[in-house]
Amino acid sequence: MRRVGNTPIAAVTAAALCTGAWLLHNGTAGHAPPQPSAAEASADPGAERSAAPALPPSPPDRIRIPSIRVNAPLMGLSLTPAGSLDVPPAGRRNLAGWYEAGTTPGERGTAIVAGHVDNADGPAVFFALGALKKGAAIEVDRRDGSTAVFTVDAVEVYRARDFPDDKVYGAAPRPELRVITCGGGYSRSTGYQGNVVVFAHLTGSRR
Template identity: 75%
Template sequence: MRRIGDTAIAAVTVVALASGVWLLGGSSGTHAPPQPSAAEGRAEPGEAAHGAPALPASPPTRIRIPSIRVDAPLMGLALTAGGSLDVPPPGNKNLAGWYEAGTAPGETGTAIVAGHVDNAQGPAVFYNLGALKRGARIEVDREDGTVAVFTVDAVEVYSTRNFPDDKVYGAAKRPELRVITCGGGYTKATGYQGNVVVFAHLTGSRKVPS
């Protein structure tokens, strides 16, 4: 377990964020989601990188990642009885969620967003997350009328057994964002074998015109 604020959170389970059922309809690997290359990873998520001042807490409503054509609403997520992060309903392929008992995107700390890589019908909201590059932009709309703008520091994939809770969920001294989905390859016997995690930090903000 890892504490974020006053609430404990366990690693997101790979089973919860994907079905993989649709993969079985084609040849092995043909439709597998992209995975990050070693070049997009780094040992630490870039604490020394330039950042923007933190924003006041405000619930997020939407996430956009232009380079991989993500534009999706955000719902609040809680913890399951087992202590792991719950996930959005799998039937809605263009829906992501954020951990609403933790840090809101844009305020100081580590904000968590999670979404499905696929469902039984095919690719879902974060299918292309593994193709994201360092330096890419992530925008999060917030209820207070601001848009929090994040820059990607790293994109990494971790196996289920070696998921680094501290690195992913650990407290941060500046506004940071983690975006999580399934990854690490898929087989009928094991399902997805890990998680793709995007590390990003706040680099700007703007007001939405009223």
Template identity: 70%
Template sequence: MRGITNTAMACVTAGALCCGAWLLRGGTGHDAPPQPSAAQAHTRSESGSGFEESEVPPAVPALPPSPPRRVRIPSIRVNAPLTGLGLTSTGSLDVPPATEENLVGWYEAGTTPGERGTAIVAGHVDTADGPAVFYRLGALTRGARVEVERRDGAVALFSVDAVEVYDARAFPDEKVYGAADRPELRLITCGGGYSRQTGYRGNVVVFAHLTGVRPARGR
């Protein structure tokens, strides 16, 4: 299983939390993006160990590695191509171009979506011109479907386990980016309120796991 090392995890965190700096340059001229409610956060099981995920389907076996091509989230009308993201010269994760409102990036040095482990996907909440691809990410609810079309032709189907928002100063690196024993997905954008002085104060994070696969046509 490919995972994100502690060093790379720190780089991904820095890159994700810097997305707001791109957005700050243009300011905002529209309503604030929706933020997840407490009802969509992870909930502890009665035993106090682990998380209760009875509202979503069980996980299915992992897929072999294959780069993603497109992500679709029907409930919030996302249908966007995916581009690979590397690290900048300063060691942080790069982000999609600030002018590309309908482009999502994935950390291509890590796990591919559908493979065993934690795959990282990030997108802008807005651009200087208005809402962008992940503007409504905070409106997702537990059980929502996320589809990732892969280069091998298969479509990995993920179900949302939780949607949470974190302050930039208390971002839980291990919880978000830590290795997983099953195929998991994280969708990340800026959120947590906005200040013209500092930009977005944190990040919205969607936690999801693989619950189905549509095989490639002709296979």
């Protein structure tokens, strides 16, 4: 089991998130989503010192990642009976979700956001997540009227069997954010073989 806060999670990115429906319908040539390079996989020195003070808890409404043209509403995600995180409806391409029983983005701890990389009609909200670079900004609008601003520390890709649970979902002493979608190798029989994970921490806020 993986644990976010005090809640165990069997798998944040359930199989429904990673089927690769568009690739199944259209083939793989020229359609695979970008994958992070090795240069984006390690955090920059000094990132720990640049953290902003934590914000009070407040549910998020929207996520924006300007450098890859993401601007999407957020829905709350709960756990399935199997203990995995549910996923946004596949038919809504520009929709992401956040784990609403865990940390809210901007408060101290590890907040989780997940979204599809594609659906049967084409690229979805996080299709370009693997192209994100260290130092990029992620903005999360919250219901209290504030916007939490995060800076990307690293972008990594993991095979499903090598997924580092503690690194991705473990508790954090500062406000951190993980943004997760599918990635890695692709098989027409099983879909994507792993996950792209963005690691970011809070560096500011505004109203």
